[in-house]
Amino acid sequence: MDRLLTALRAPLFIALGLAAVYALQTAPFLYYGLRPSELAMQLFILPTCVAAVICFKRPVLAVVIASIAAGFGTVFARAYHVSEPTFLSPLTPVETVAFLIIIMTVVFFGEPGAVVLEVGLLCLSATFALLFREYVNLYSSVLRLNFALCVAVVAVAVMVSIYFRARANMRRRELSAAVTDAQRAERVELARELHDVVAHHVTGMVVQAQAAMAVSDNDPLAAHRLLPGIVNSGTDALAAMRRLVGTLRESEPLYTATTDLQADVRAAVDRAAQAGVPARLRMELPASVPQEVGRSVLRLVQESLTNVYKHANSPTDVAVELTSTPATLRLTVRDDGRGGRVVPVGGSGGYGLVGMRERVELLGGLFSAGEVDGGWQVLAELPLGGDAR
Structure with a gap:
């Protein structure tokens, strides 16, 4: 039609x-x-x-x-x-x-x-x-019949046109709603990438720069040892920004595929350790992890460690644990901060926990975050069957 x-x-x-x-x-x-x-x-x-x-x-x-x-x-x-x-x-x-x-x-x-x-x-x-x-006789039955026929033909034409007009308007509204939803999803995805990746690297640079400033007077060599970490974080932030620009200009994939989840998570924990976070890692992963689940786990680890950078009050131990059952993958990130959360330099947008919860819920998982024994714990369970919503 x-x-x-x-x-x-x-x-x-x-x-x-x-x-x-x-x-x-x-x-x-x-x-x-x-x-x-x-x-x-x-x-x-x-x-x-x-x-x-x-x-x-x-x-x-x-x-x-x-x-x-x-x-x-x-x-x-x-x-x-x-x-x-x-x-x-x-x-x-x-x-x-x-x-x-x-x-x-x-x-x-x-x-x-x-x-x-x-x-x-x-x-x-x-x-x-x-x-x-x-x-024709103006009072004849033939004239009345012809008039009724004309009215019926015009009425059918008008009703058919009204029907197709209503359908066209409905399609336009559906198309407009679909475009709006797609634009919103794209903005949310870009916002997550900016917050979870770019902000993660920038936060590492700020924390390491602050540490270098604090020790530079008493131990210049220690400050010098922090510089490679700042350079690495800056390089990673630039790479993430270039990937975002490529996405906007050429519709390239926003995220690079995670081919080795263990190596990526280990690298994220090592970068956090270089920035001064006392992180330790324990992993027990299945042989195969769905790509979307692996990507989300990596972002959750990065964001959780970023929050430790920014908010934990003098933590001495940050435990990152990845375990699995036949049906789920469980991530726990817990620090032993001394209670109370630190307000970072430049403030906090408050979108980190929101973004993590969205990532987990989109995959049909469970998410929780809150204070535990004075520290802070992030807990996420993701289905390995790819039960995405």
Whole structure:
């Protein structure tokens, strides 16, 4: 049906269709010959066909041309006793088809107020033809039957157009909603990447720079040993930013695939240790971890360690544990801070826990975070079956 509507909107298709109807209509007359009055009558029929062809571009002009042409055609037919074949209306078959095309187009595309006026003008022209194009008894049952038939045909055309207009509006709303949802999902994904990866590396740089400043007066060599970590964090942050720019410019994948979860998690813990976080790692992973689960686990570890950088109060031990059952992968990150959370330099946006919870829930897992014995614990359980929502 959508393809049919697209085809009907093509003026060439309409012109060819009307030409076919017109040829069938005039074929008998051409065989037996046309009288001068019948030939002159075609000058009032053809403008109506032209109006139907242009109605998609100029609907108001089409309505005016069709109404005037049908009105003058009625006057001419009455004056010169021209009898033309009719079809579902007092008009000729090609005029009837042209009128229906114009009515459906106006109803489908027009504003409600303009539709009433334009359809009303066309109906008035058709009623004028019903009453005066041929000699009929104004009180006869035949006239009443013909009038009822005209009303029914116009009503069907209007209702069909209203139906397709409602469907088109619904599709537009669905498309707009889908685009909005896709844009929002894209923004959320970019925000997560910025927060979980770029902010993670930048936080490491800040923490290490602060540590270097604190010890530089008493132990310059110790401060110097922190510089490679700052450089590495900065390099990783630049790489993450380039990946984001590539995503925006060329629709590249936002995340690089995790091929070795153990190595990636170990690298994240090692970077945290280099930044001064007393982290230790214990892993018991299955032989195969779904890619989405592995990627989310890595981001959870990075964000949890970033939160330790930023908020833990003098922790001496940060335990990162990854264990599994046949159905789930369990991550626990726990520090032994002395109670109370530290406000980091530059403040905190508060999106870290929200992002972690979203990641876990999108995969159908469970997430919790809170204080435990003065420290802070992050606990996540992810299904290994890829039960993503």
